[in-house]
Amino acid sequence: MERHPVRRARSVRIALAEASGRTLAGPLRALENVPPFARSRVDGYAVILTDVAGASREHPARLRVSGDVPMGAPAPGPIKPGTAVRVPTGGAMPDFADGAVMIEDTVESGGYVDVFDAAEADVNLTETGADLKAGDPLFDAGTVLTPAKIGLLAGAGIAEIDAYARPRVALLLTGDELAAPGAPMRSGEIRDINRYSLAAALAAAGFEPVAYDRVPDELAAYEAAFARAIAECDAVVISGGSSAGERDYTPAVVAAAGSPGVVVHHIKMKPGRPTLLGMIGDKPIVGLPGNPVSAFVMLHVVGFPVLLRMLDRRPDAVPIRAVLSQEIAVTPALEHRIPVRLRFAGGEIIAEPLIGTSAQMRILGFADALITVPLGAGRIPAGAVVDATPMVASGVSP
Ligand code: AMP
Ligand code: MG
Numbered sequence: 262m263e264r265h266p267v268r269r270a271r272s273v274r275i276a277l278a279e280a281s282g283r284t285l286a287g288p289l290r291a292l293e294n295v296p297p298f299a300r301s302r303v304d305g306y307a308v309i310l311t312d313v314a315g316a317s318r319e320h321p322a323r324l325r326v327s328g329d330v331p332m333g334a335p336a337p338g339p340i341k342p343g344t345a346v347r348v349p350t351g352g353a354m355p356d357f358a359d360g361a362v363m364i365e366d367t368v369e370s371g372g373y374v375d376v377f378d379a380a381e382a383d384v385n386l387t388e389t390g391a392d393l394k395a396g397d398p399l400f401d402a403g404t405v406l407t408p409a410k411i412g413l414l415a416g417a418g419i420a421e422i423d424a425y426a427r428p429r430v431a432l433l434l435t436g437d438e439l440a441a442p443g444a445p446m447r448s449g450e451i452r453d454i455n456r457y458s459l460a461a462a463l464a465a466a467g468f469e470p471v472a473y474d475r476v477p478d479e480l481a482a483y484e485a486a487f488a489r490a491i492a493e494c495d496a497v498v499i500s501g502g503s504s505a506g507e508r509d510y511t512p513a514v515v516a517a518a519g520s521p522g523v524v525v526h527h528i529k530m531k532p533g534r535p536t537l538l539g540m541i542g543d544k545p546i547v548g549l550p551g552n553p554v555s556a557f558v559m560l561h562v563v564g565f566p567v568l569l570r571m572l573d574r575r576p577d578a579v580p581i582r583a584v585l586s587q588e589i590a591v592t593p594a595l596e597h598r599i600p601v602r603l604r605f606a607g608g609e610i611i612a613e614p615l616i617g618t619s620a621q622m623r624i625l626g627f628a629d630a631l632i633t634v635p636l637g638a639g640r641i642p643a644g645a646v647v648d649a650t651p652m653v654a655s656g657v658s659p
Contacts, residue, residue: 262524267570268495268543270425277414280406283424284467284572289399291417294390298335299354303385306345306367306374307336307358313379321375330355345374354386361385393417403573405467427469428571431490432460435476435483435501435511436551454553454622455500462560463498465653467572478508487514491541496568498560501551504535511548515539529636531595532619533559538567545571552619558598558631561652580648581630583612585641593639600628601649612649628652 272286301307308324316322324345328337336355340346345362346355354361360382368375393399399417400410406422414422439453440446453475460470471494476486483502490497503511503526516522519541526537526548532555537548547564549556565576583603591597601612612632615624630649634641641647 262538262540262545262567265521265524265540266543267540267545267567269573270428270495270571272423273426274421275424277411277420277422280411280414280422280424281408282467283406283422283427284574285400285402285404285406286423286425286573288401289414289419289422291393291395291397291399291419293393293418294395295393295416296387296389296391299389300387301330301348301350301352301354301361301385302387303361303363304350305348305362305364305385306376307340307348307354307386308345308360308362308376308379308382309340309342309358310360310379310383312343313360313362313376313382316376316379318377321377322379323373323375326369326372326374345376359383359386405574425572427467428495428568429471429493430463430468430568431471431473431494431497432456432463433473433476433486433490433497433499435478435499437478439475455549455551455556458553458557458622459498459500459549459560462557462653463568466565466569467574468496468568478502478510480510480513483510483514484517487518491518491544491546494544495571496545496547497541498547498549498564498568499537500549500556503537503548503550509535511537515541515546515548528563529595530559530562531591531597533562533598534595536563538563550619553622554600554617554619554625557622557625557652558600561631562598565653578651578653580650581610583610583647583649585632585643585645585647586611586613588643589614589616589634589641591634591639593637596636597634598631599634600624601630601632601647602627603629603649610649612647625652 313322327344328346330336330348330352332349336353339356340358362376362379362382366378434456438450440450442452463470476483499511502509521540523539528536535550536559539546545567549559600615604611615628617624630651632647632649
């Protein structure tokens, strides 16, 4: 898939207040110095350090109080030797004031203040631009804006950003047996899980899932649904119909829809062996098996790496190093992804494997992360240290 060019989402200008979870479409630099002026870090007095050097209880430094710095306003003027200016936390330091003393270390009366301790006066202020200088590089294109990053941008004077538009990802659900939660069910029908789990995962990862009517297991109807989805959206994710059964039309429909068509079909992975990856022009196609565990896991393992290229992103979930609670024994002929529940006990992170079939959504519903059993390994002993990769959670890290 790597050699096939994937369409890049277009760039849109959005207000900072709308930017949480969005992906930057270009690099960002600080617009202003942060802080924009030298600020006191304490409630107290702005001073000249040489005036208060060595001040103590026994030998306080006495200074004339020459004025106040109001919050949100400039200092009244430069400080003069032998004087102090009242300043609140975050207030502007007067020019030539190179120290600030805490009110707790002073006593004021009759227009004079006695300073008893000035040992930390030099660090009780923040210089102009100490946090960021105007023009400092902040983030590159492809960065997902977390709440803390949004705070940093606000502080740096940035009101609007260029973000990638959320790529529209069509979600096609195939299967005559599917009934929506809440709808009456005939014998032989099952609840449609993937419509909900896949849409939620796509939305959390920064895409706009576009839902379509269920696709019947009938070739002409499937072809028509796919044609509409590929015309209306930037990418297509299909649930079900990707294996080799008589009514598994995904490979034929994708192959006939355009070029290059099917790029990968069948991967040596469990769950999700019959997964299909394709391209129609520059639009990626992810054909997932219908089993809900396979569909969800394969969306993460093989779907997101392709889909995220539209946002200039790569999967970047940082694995959590954990101790395996019990042995895993599987066939070495495939690479396996095993859902695990993580818990903290005895100073360690414990990964408890959740074993079941790929139809049992319960095993994913209680899982926090996935671990990998590499092709050819077949076994991981209890007590082994494993890397558990979290599944998409907050919209920032599939
Ligand atoms: P398929 O890949 O179409 O052969 O489907 C494999 C299995 O997954 C079958 O047992 C289907 O009933 C089941 N399945 C397919 N789609 C869904 C869905 N949206 N939700 C829950 N189960 C599904
Ligand atoms: Mg099916």
